[in-house]
Amino acid sequence: MTTITVGVLALQGAFVEHIQLLRRAAESIVQNGPRKALHEPPHFTFLEVRNTDELQACDALILPGGESTSISLIAERTALLDPLRDFVKVQRKPVWGTCAGLILLAESANKSKQSGQELIGGLDVRVQRNYFGRQVESFEADLELPFLESPFHSVFIRAPVVEKVLPPSNAVPAENSPDQVLAPPRQSTNAPVEILGRLPGRARAIRDKTTTAEDLGEDGDIVAVKQGNVFGTAFHPELTGDERIHAWWLTEVVRLKSERIG
């Protein structure tokens, strides 16, 4: 039986919630029997990651929700930013970011904090922080996701959205404008950015206070994306008690790991 170690970055935010739901997802994988991707369910161990040694022990990593500025500042002072960039963009291990984690995994984000913020990168997208507004604009909504059979009830807390899919980071040097921050480049990937989830009818449901929805048309805001080894969601599956996305992602982790070995 193979052992897979999944870490959750535990610098700040809702990391305990992810570990609890990962445990339940692992149980559900065992109980539901082998899926197509999993002939033999592996043994999972889950780990809170606060330093480089702990990161190095991981086959896959979740970047939890929290405050993205806090997480990136603490990562910088803990000398974790470059090891994280290597993990995501050079070693190309499976990584999933939720909310603040999605912001950190974006190659570009709007510069809302005055002195900007450090990004890890890995997803060729631009995100808009606090897109829906302040806390009173936070909400719950049902989402259709292609890898789940029924809608997923999700919680958006001061959430970002993916504003734009960017050309691959190796294609053209990114134009840097004063109102955005960029992640430093590493090895680029040929994997395309897949849009896995959109929030329908947001404009009707919530008063739009920003002006960034122009190129989204009527399709709805992008709230879940995947590019190769990197998965990002603008919402918080860890706040719902529904472990289906975690279970799906764990099977992806197993698949990606067996592909790397194979």
Next chain:
Amino acid sequence: MASNGTTDHTPSAFRYNNNNTAVKMDTTTTTNGHASTPGPDPSTVKKTTAAAANPAQSTFAVKAGLAQMLKGGVIMDVVNAEQARIAEEAGACAVMALERVPADIRVEGGVARMSDPAMIQEIMRTVTIPVMAKARIGHFVECQILQAIGVDYIDESEVLTPADPTHHVDKSGFSTPFVCGCRNLGEALRRISEGAAMIRTKGEAGTGDVVEAVRHMQTVNAEIARASSASENELRQMARELECDFALLKETARQKRLPVVNFAAGGIATPADAALMMQMGCDGVFVGSGIFKSGDAAKRAKAIVQATTHYNDPKVLAEVSIGLGEAMVGINVEKMPETNKLAKRGW
């Protein structure tokens, strides 16, 4: 004024069913308490502002969810935009906007009230992290004002002068979430049943003496441990004794922790203090006077943030504790007259 008095109304179960830690949920259930949006109690409708148009907004899951995003972080008291920026650069996960930090309120005396909304709004424009603000205990109009200007969290705080001699605010009708102080489990659960989506231990604000924060955390922990090993009958007895809702107490016993996020507050002045509270099991820390009443605020703020993340790593704690300059002078709580203790406010 009966509409204010809701501390004794029957608490309903939704307040913790939506919490992430309620793990009973069936895997096929895709709704997370969507239907259980807190509707205002008919008797309290008058004093709550208009509910959000979208029924899925301002649910307890959304309110408690922001507190969960703050976990493992440091919330810092700031009195102006400049301090707020220092706090954000230090890695604070939120700031508490107020006109005077508790240490100054102690020295200057007088009635401490909600801050000028203009000052809170300036801080909201300055930083991207959540902004909290304090209202007086029981002063639901101050809460309405804070909600109207869009603060992310309201602290119904004993640091300000209480406005109601008998009741706390009915918090469930507001769309802005609330954090409230406690000294023990009963007080925490009474606040949660009024709608608080986050709890902090009171400690003794403005002293720089961590002893009361430790005392309150120990009390809460001991009472949770007792509840966790109690039989159903003993729990009923305990609910009467603690004057709290039985269902909430039972849920606390099952989870072996408070059903909402619990931060430590009141007297934390050093990185070691923050790590001490984290090791005692709190989810994060509030630092009030401790930062901006010290010699090198920016450095101390960063150190406390690092210590809160690496609370279990003494080597990191040693590194960040070096050369922080002068800590706030502090007041020894043991030598303080009982009447000067802010934690006594609220019930």
